[in-house]
Amino acid sequence: MDIKKRIKELCEQIEINNKRYYEDDNPFLDDSEYDMLVSELRGLETKYPEYKNPNSPINYVGGFAADKFSKVKHKNPMLSLANAFNINDLKNFYTQISKITNDNFSFFVEPKIDGLSISLIYSNGKLIKAVTRGDGNTGEDVTENIFQIKSIPKFILDKSEYLEVRGEVYLSKNDFKKINHEKFLNREKLFANPRNAASGTLRQLDSEIVAKRNLSCWIYYYFGNRNFTTHSDSLDYLKSLGFMVNSLSSKANNINDIFLKIETFSKIRNELEYEIDGVVIKVDQLNLYEKIGYTSKVPKWAIAFKFPAEVKITKLLDIVPTIGRTGRVTYNAVLEPVIIAGTTIRSATLHNAEFIISRDIRINSAVKIKKAGDIIPEVIGSIVDNEFFKLPIFEKETQCPICNSCLEIFDGEVDQYCNNENCQGKLIKKLEHFVSRAAMNIEGLSEKIILKLYDKNLIREIYDFYDLYKHRDEIITLDKMGDKLVSNLLNAIEVSKSNSAELLLFGLGIRHIGKKMSDTLLSIFNNIDNLFKASFEELVEISDIGPMGAISIKSWCSVKSNIQLYEKLKERGLNIVYSKMKQKNNNVNIASKKIVITGSLSKPRKYFEDLIKRNSGIIMSSITSKTDFLLCGLNAGNKLNKAKNLNVKVLEENDFLSLVEEENENN
Template sequence: MKNIIEKINNLKNNLNKWGHAYYVLDSPIVDDAEYDKTLKELIELENQYPELITDDSPSQKVGGIVMDKFEKYKHKLPMLSLANAFNKEDLLNFNDQIKKEIENSDYNFFVEPKIDGLSISLIYNNGKFFKGVTRGDGIYGEDVTSNVKTIKSIPLSIEDQNDYVEIRGEVFLSKTEFEKINKQRQTNDEEIFANPRNAAAGTLRQLDSSIAASRKLDAFLYYFMDREKFHTHSESLSYLEKMNFKINDLGKICKSIEEVYEHILYIQSQRENLEYEIDGVVIKINDFDLYEKVGYTAKSPKWAIAFKFPAEVKTTKLKNIFPTVGRTGRITYNALLQPVQIAGTTVQAATLHNADFIIQRDIRIGGEVKIKKAGDIIPEVIAPIIDENYYKLNKWIEDTNCPICNSLLERVEGEVDQYCINSQCPRKIVRGLEHFVSRDAMNIEGLSIKIIEKLFENKFIENVGDIYKLNKYKNELIQLDKMGEKSVTNLLESIEKSKSNSLEKLFFGLGIRHVGKKTAKVLAVNFKEIDVISNINFNELEEINDIGPIVAKSVCDWFEIKQNADLIKTLKNEGLNTKYLGNEGSKNNDKITMKSFVITGTLSKPRNYFKEMLEEYGAKVIDTVSKKTDFLLAGQEAGSKLEKAQKLGIQILSESEFLEMIGE
């Protein structure tokens, strides 16, 4: 046995050394065949002696774990977002604000590319990889440990033997891997990913870790959370590199804001040559000791900022204009383009928004147009290129009929959009079903748009109520192309699980016009049951904070339609929960529960910390001060919200008064 242990350890050591050279240093020591042969030998030995398998073995990066769901994980410290700069003036203002806080201190900056991927937190216990967590909402993320383990550039064991080590970074897909995945998805008749960031996010959230392993995610690490260990950010990066983490080689210490700007321009000039996507540059004060002095706003640190690159603009030919129908019947016009490379991806289609947008810009089929990616995500046509031949092209004329059901399109007074108002329009139904099962609504996994279309075409579902009757057709579903017994079983389990969702998810999923996720939560918190909401009148609805006349009318109109009332009955008969199951009952305090709070100014902890605390007591946290506001929680530099609250006679609480109120 001693020889076996020694052999396994030698194999692991070689694989770790070769993997680090290949995936982190980009300097292979052996060829792929040698690496694969050694890995296979290790796996065979571990299969023979399963008691010798360790969590940090290279065999654990192969994947194969299938999860039912991802658990929520509360970050030890919030993962804050960064404020944005878009030009040199913004950078100078950023520097001026720092000077105000640390008047007589010398400081340097550290400048590094802003990777266009998915933020991740890695946690190690006693040198062993313990957990990988997504950013989520900054307070809670998702535990995606099994998928993070498959990322070859992330070590499963490190030299730092402390009982808690947290490192943050960005998971991404290389441009090459992104193109490869999309080609494969096209071959399989699957919807292609819009960009590498979406692909990375989708991959990291795969319940089957073998899929994540096959897609070859990568990661740059950029933040060591234990600031007590080092004086500067650059020192901490050197430490991470020593522990075999992948650190971006374009990072640089800059002694002045002018030098910062020069390095930003250099990184921007290298953007097209990089094998990964970046959408800007991150600038931090290098000295950790200054972070607390400079401080934080409610949403972001004041000692760091993200410089966002301007959207890349390209010129190409507009081959055609075609309309599509959304779940509300809204018509969106789209451009079919001569393929063009922009921001690292091949673009063949772009949005043209609505008919007025096209007419006002006089965009014509057959002409050259400028396109950009809005936020480096959605391609959009900005303007035509006018030359001597342009006006020989035919003027574009808006469609008058729905491209799917041929119903006459209508315009709502005062709005620019056209709508198909046929409630039986197949595309509206399919898009409505897609919205109902989406993550922010009923979160039914396994019902992709392709599967929904297939079920709709085969008359298994015609409305959302039919989703909950699919269990009667299990055998028939298994026979459908590309479904299979396992995927059908998982789908039916996910449908069953969704029945216990809280009311706000159902209410959002119903797709009532003007009712977004936040509004659905407001209605659920205030009225608790869908039957109460369905019988509420316009005036009572409009009185609720954050509910205006447009939303109130839309909700009342929706419930007046018999078809919708029948749908609610069907859902209740199928066992769906129609009550609010929120967290306001988790703690009770008569002074706070069901009261509305506005938070403003600089507090001892990020604003989300206090927001979450208030919501545990069933309080409503709103953004603007009005006569409906019960309390203003005010920190330092509270500004205009404090002035308005004083004028309206709203009770103002300091942080200490608030904590005393809740007994903490």
């Protein structure tokens, strides 16, 4: 093996997965696979130090502070923990501590919550700042979002000038299921597991979304001016202040106690309402921490025992491609039934062809299956043995499995698409999407009924739903239909005509235009006609839309058949006006005004964005001649100069606030 080359490969793989895990909240590897890469790299760097990269990812604590939030340097570094994967690792941990100190010591054992680490800073009894771990030295300021978490006290009785507590923000299993169910209904990408859902939620720019998702936080560490003898004493104090401290945490007198507690956690982990991926063991005596010491990355007085992922092996019987409403191809695994976490799994997603090829997954091979977050069945990879190499290598489909059209890949993407607008697979999925709860919400139009109507040639396009009343007698004769069911169905179709227009826009299935973006667009343009007439420049200026959304809308409108479809929907009386108007403040001086924000303001940028939205203003990302106001803080740059050149009115913070009626002024 070329050691230097292997070290370089491992560094690259770990860096890529660090970004996907910490920044994108979209991991490609499961924890056990990632840990194996890290373990291999650490071993090679130790054995061959001459090949060690000075920028090795082994030197990093974790992720990075994203640019979309203000960066804050931690007063005390937020270190990671060394990992133990077996009993021998724990024995070595205990032995090393015994060699360093002759003092009597015991341990404190806590469940390792699978969430996002957070630092909460209080001053004079008030929560003033919340910062993510980031790279361990610098994190992201997520204070506005932390204020949305009910379990985190905003005021405490300890009036110290500085008090810092650390904990883990997490999402319960039930709330995770609810969020993924909602994303499924909205045809959005599902979260892989509760940890990624919690991380993605906490790093949302929209604090309203954070409030809805019901995050919680367990607290596990104290920094302050009180002198406690043990870590467990400090947690008792934090609990008395109103912080959530995990009741399953407990003391352990020796290594055998630790083994018993790990065994107990392993047995009950699936019954807990939250995800744990291991157990944290800490020396309980605080006065020994400096003596036992630290490495540059981890404390030597603590370790995390990681549970192995629940993985089962079964046979991959087939790989079946399916077509979605946009024409995207999804590959699915057909499996010999296997039970994981109490559920029988017969199929699993394989995502796209590149996923299958990169993991060399082959039909009729033995494959490893796991449930991501105990929810989504996923194929990890094939078992490579002598029989494996006799199996044919997977080859991606070149033609649509429904209409035989050639499949295409768009620039910058890995997914394949069928671009035949008359593909039956796409048409059926488009029809299902249009009537779904997230779109037009036409109750009673199930997948089975849509297929019956399609087979009888009663529907081909979405506007055909609104002509079904002409075929009432024929529909009644269909299998398992009847007068009452058909009456209810036709009534639901008629009622849907009056839906607010963002539901219709989402129902049209324009690529990259999801439910939230549909709402944003129509809150700005008021109706679909105005949106479709908007120029690319007007669309791309809207901060929430971006070039991809603007290109999708203009591309969709450039297709004659799409515009004809839209006109036929209007002819049938569907509402195209945004009628879901939010209650406005009495002062509407900035209503419909296009506003750009620049510079440093007295409060987080999110505060002013929310204020603009509440007063029906429009947030833009760049200055143009059509910009109405530039809200300007300190250290403004090119945007201020451009605003002056274009005679755009510049508002300082106080001038801006005088235009709007602030809500919750005393908060």
